[in-house]
Amino acid sequence: MPGQAVSFTDVSTEGLESSPVTEALAGLRANEARYFHTKYKHTFTVVPAAEAPETLAWVQEILRSERxxxxxxxxLEVSVNDVEGILWVHVFHESGLALNVLWTREEGGKRAVGLKLSEGMEVPEELGAFRFARQKSKLAGTIRGSFFVIKGEHPLPEGL
Structure with a gap:
């Protein structure tokens, strides 16, 4: 899925302007881009969520059926990154929530959903049952994160 490359040196709010925590969400997105650059030498790209309906529906189905x-x-935006046999699908939400699905392609590999809250946002009601750890980031301020393991089978959408 081609898209807009996310810079972690020149943080842009493009595509995230409707968020009440625009700057923090942009920093969180840049933080993800830096992670992929540092760990995998991979360019993190995003597309508007409207351009990735099947991918977004897959993530939503995992959330619905698992939890x-x-x-x-x-x-607002979706990012698909396929590196070293692991599919990472990120979804950036207007509220400041960034979630990702880590899906090891190999059978029996790790599969989980990560949840990250941008600095300045309240914990959404639907995430009230989660405990969040705090992490400091030069790009995003304080990030609160949590995760859960995916237990079920969720066939990948065509093209992923």
Whole structure:
């Protein structure tokens, strides 16, 4: 999925302007870009969520079936990164929530959903059951994160 490369040296709010925590969400997105550059030498790219409906639906189905969870906040952007046999799908939401699905392609590999809250946002009601650890980031301030392991089978959408 081609898209807009995310810079972690020149943080841009492009595509995230409707978020009440625009700057923090942009920093969180840049933080993810830096992680992929540092760990995998991979360019992190995003597309508007409207351009990735099948991918977004796959993530939403995982949340619904694994945890009976529906994210109320609109999705703004989606990122798909396939590195070293691991598919990473990120969804950046207007509220400041960034979630990712880590999906090891090899059978029996790690599969999990990561949840990250931008600095300045409240914990959404649908995530109230999670405990969040705090992490400091030069790009994003204080990030609160949590995760859960995916237990079920969720066929990948065509093209992923």
């Amino acid at each position: 009976d969870m529906v994210i109320v906040s609109p999705a």
